[in-house]
Amino acid sequence: MATPQQQTQGMLDVLIRAGLIAVLAVFCYRVFRPFLDLMLWSLILAVTLYPLHRRLKAYMGGSDARAATLLVLIALVLLLVPIFMFAESLAESARNSIAAVRSGAWRVPPPVESVASWPVIGNAVYGFWEQAATNLTGALQKFAPDLKEMSLNLLAKLASMGASMLIFFGAIIVAGIIMAYGEAGSRNAVLIATRLAGPDRGAGLAALCTATIRAVAQGVVGIAFIQMLLIGIGFIAMGIPGAGLLALAVLLLGIMQLPVTLITLPVIGVVFATRGVTSATITFAIYSLIAGLSDNVLKPLLLGRGVDVPMPVVLIGALGGMVVSGIIGLFIGPVLLAVGYNLFWQWVDDQPLPPVDDHPHDA
Incomplete structure (x- = not known):
């Protein structure tokens, strides 16, 4: 049995090791932070x-x-x-x-x-x-x-x-x-997840993170980016003033899960009011409406392949990410928050059920 002095020495060794590890982790983070x-x-x-x-x-x-x-x-x-x-x-x-x-x-x-x-x-x-x-x-x-x-x-x-x-x-x-190096990276991801969650849950944890990233990146950010390209090219081809700013606004609305028709419909109205009803303006209006509603076709194709993520989580991730990291955070924020959200609920759901009493006592 260890003496009190040995116990104190052992505790001191643990604290010193933990402190050194913490200092090393902080130093590594500060070095890596510009590239995060x-x-x-x-x-x-x-x-x-x-x-x-x-x-x-x-x-x-x-x-x-x-x-x-x-x-x-x-x-x-x-x-x-x-x-x-x-x-x-x-x-x-x-x-x-x-x-x-x-x-x-x-x-x-x-x-x-x-x-x-x-x-x-x-x-x-x-x-x-x-x-x-x-x-x-x-x-x-x-x-x-x-x-x-x-x-x-x-x-x-x-x-x-x-x-x-x-x-x-x-x-x-x-x-x-x-x-x-995708195959080696996939194996390393499973190894890291196994180290964190144990051998029984490691592979499932890695698969959940992968599915969530693809679902949000494809079904939210990807669709918003496609809509920005489609609508922006139409605005530029039509010579709409401020087409670049309007395209950026389309991207923001798309990531925030708001209808981009909030932008396309007023622009179509202004075009008809200033240029009249011609074959070019009618073609532009039809194209803009189709591009603005394209998310209704793309979402079942892309978002349905992953896991379900509530839209408020995506919205909060987009807004919070933009506040923290600017335009980059607008893309990264929804993905990271969605991963954290799904990991949290998997942790909540992954708990032993309470024992069932096969012989309940009468009251």
């Missing part, structure tokens, strides 16, 4: 695209490297063109807006008399609106500090969006490297 979003995004893309990689592998002589390289090249080509078009549209919209304000071509219509009768704020709104209609520059000078701060914030967001796109392209390349 990139690696998470790469892992999500690799898990999502791996079934397609396996199909390509059968046509590439069984080579994982060639199949992964071809898949990465296809993804980059398919994404670079529309993203470049959207970026150009955003830049063109910004240039046109600045030029219109400087030249005085952009004018505010005068207010109607009924605005002044609005309760509480009517007179103030009417006065500012009337001044903006007659002297826009003077009206804007009152809010110059606020407008400057808003402009700086907008530029910061645009810069962050550009950095996110670069990280996204880097994540596609890293995902290709992960897929090239």
Whole structure:
């Protein structure tokens, strides 16, 4: 039997080891933190695209490297063109807006008399609106500090969006490297899950995480991205002002599980009001409506292949991820929260049932 001194020494050894492990874990996290979003995004893309990689592998002589390289090249080509078009549209919209304000071509219509009768704020709104209609520059000078701060914030967001796109392209390349070692990675994932959950539940835990990632990435983020591409290309082809911003709004609504017709219907109305009813505007309207409703066809095909995840979980993940990590978090947040949600409920459901009394006593 150990003496009190030996017990104290043993406890001290355990605390020292735990402290050293904690220090090492914190140090490793700080070193890895700049690459965390990139690696998470790469892992999500690799898990999502791996079934397609396996199909390509059968046509590439069984080579994982060639199949992964071809898949990465296809993804980059398919994404670079529309993203470049959207970026150009955003830049063109910004240039046109600045030029219109400087030249005085952009004018505010005068207010109607009924605005002044609005309760509480009517007179103030009417006065500012009337001044903006007659002297826009003077009206804007009152809010110059606020407008400057808003402009700086907008530029910061645009810069962050550009950095996110670069990280996204880097994540596609890293995902290709992960897929090239997909079989070994799959075995390692099962080993890690087995170490965490035990030999009886390890394989099931890894399968649940994989199914959840694919379900959300394909059925939520993937569908929103497809809708953004379809609708954005239509807006750009029709010459809609601010097509890039509208396409980004479509992406946000799609991930948040809101109908993108909130954007397509007003745009169609504006097109008919400004350009009249022609064969081009009718074709644009039909195309935009079909693209806006395409999620009703894509969701049963993509989301039904995985596990069910409540839409509020996806919405909270998208909003929270965007607050924490910007545009990158908009994609990563729903996936990670869905994985955590399913793991939590598996842990809740995976518990022994209470014993059944075969001979209940009479009251």
